Amino acid sequence: MSEVRDKKIDIKWIGVVAVLFGILLLANHGNELLKQLVITPLSAAELGIPADCRADELEEENISLLECRLMVANVQITLASSPDWFRPVMLLLASLGSLFAVLSVYVGISLFSHSKTKPLLVKICFGALLSTDLLMFIAASNTGPLLRAHYLSSILLWLFVHATLFSAVIVGLNREPKGID
Amino acid sequence: MGKQLPRSRSIIHWLIAISVVFLFVSSWWMLSLPLPSENFTYRQLPFQLHKNIGITVLVFVFCMLAFKIFDKEPPVQSNKTRLQKLASLDHLLTYLLLVVSCISGYLSSSYSGWETTLWWLVDLPSWSEENDDLNVLFSNIHLWTCWALLAVVALHVSAALYHAFKNDGIVDKMFRL
Numbered sequence: 299m300s301e302v303r304d305k306k307i308d309i310k311w312i313g314v315v316a317v318l319f320g321i322l323l324l325a326n327h328g329n330e331l332l333k334q335l336v337i338t339p340l341s342a343a344e345l346g347i348p349a350d351c352r353a354d355e356l357e358e359e360n361i362s363l364l365e366c367r368l369m370v371a372n373v374q375i376t377l378a379s380s381p382d383w384f385r386p387v388m389l390l391l392a393s394l395g396s397l398f399a400v401l402s403v404y405v406g407i408s409l410f411s412h413s414k415t416k417p418l419l420v421k422i423c424f425g426a427l428l429s430t431d432l433l434m435f436i437a438a439s440n441t442g443p444l445l446r447a448h449y450l451s452s453i454l455l456w457l458f459v460h461a462t463l464f465s466a467v468i469v470g471l472n473r474e475p476k477g478i479d
Numbered sequence: 480m481g482k483q484l485p486r487s488r489s490i491i492h493w494l495i496a497i498s499v500v501f502l503f504v505s506s507w508w509m510l511s512l513p514l515p516s517e518n519f520t521y522r523q524l525p526f527q528l529h530k531n532i533g534i535t536v537l538v539f540v541f542c543m544l545a546f547k548i549f550d551k552e553p554p555v556q557s558n559k560t561r562l563q564k565l566a567s568l569d570h571l572l573t574y575l576l577l578v579v580s581c582i583s584g585y586l587s588s589s590y591s592g593w594e595t596t597l598w599w600l601v602d603l604p605s606w607s608e609e610n611d612d613l614n615v616l617f618s619n620i621h622l623w624t625c626w627a628l629l630a631v632v633a634l635h636v637s638a639a640l641y642h643a644f645k646n647d648g649i650v651d652k653m654f655r656l
Contacts (some may be wrong), residue, residue: 342518350516410654
């Protein structure tokens, strides 16, 4: 009794959404990459060097002495709850994620403008984004509770966004009678 | 229907978009890093990168404005609708806020005494000696123009989505590589 409603998925819409999320994702992965490059093991915070909180700096930044000290504690939290493998894995995944995010912006623009894009490239792009999210989720869920609290909700959100886009692309491309040329 | 823009303008538009979103996200987390000192150098790379991207955005904005001035565009309609007037105002504000936020950020950094080396290659001139009052002033201008920029960018994106889903051809000129 099931009836498939033949409502067309407009591939142009997927393109617009892919561009928008691609730009946000690139900022997200780019900053994660930067964070992993900056917060390194055996740096000042991990060596227990006390925070340098000068009164003039506190006034300039409009923060309290406690906040200044907690900024160092924040770095200590990241370092203390990261297993040895976590930093290289996140560096790799954030780099791959950035590349795929750039690709998704390109693919999104191509889908919108109906320029010649190979359907396989579109599927690979969104599949790769989904796989990266999945690997990041697995990596983050194998750290301590402090990092899990920091990472898991945003990764889960991206996972759902990319799962939705991937499904839409698969259905949309299969319904396009002449591909997307 | 919108006329297709030159590829260069479309590419610069997307580069500005990517850079601005990256700058917003980076500014939110890099200010949570420990204050800089001899031992704590966590802020060095993110701040340098933030300034480099910001200055590059300013160059891109001037390129866009130059393209807008020198490209032969159809004459502006005299009887604009309310939405068209709002779109023109949003574009004008976006350019203005981009320029002011980039310049105020650079001046704030300059008055704070931190040197700026553009992409680790060219030392940019410092405008004066360290001056805390001017640093705070330009820092506040930078902060508030950035929040305003976020608001006009949100409006710009909402309008782009509206036209894209309406499929009226308005945004087609920017969706090309």
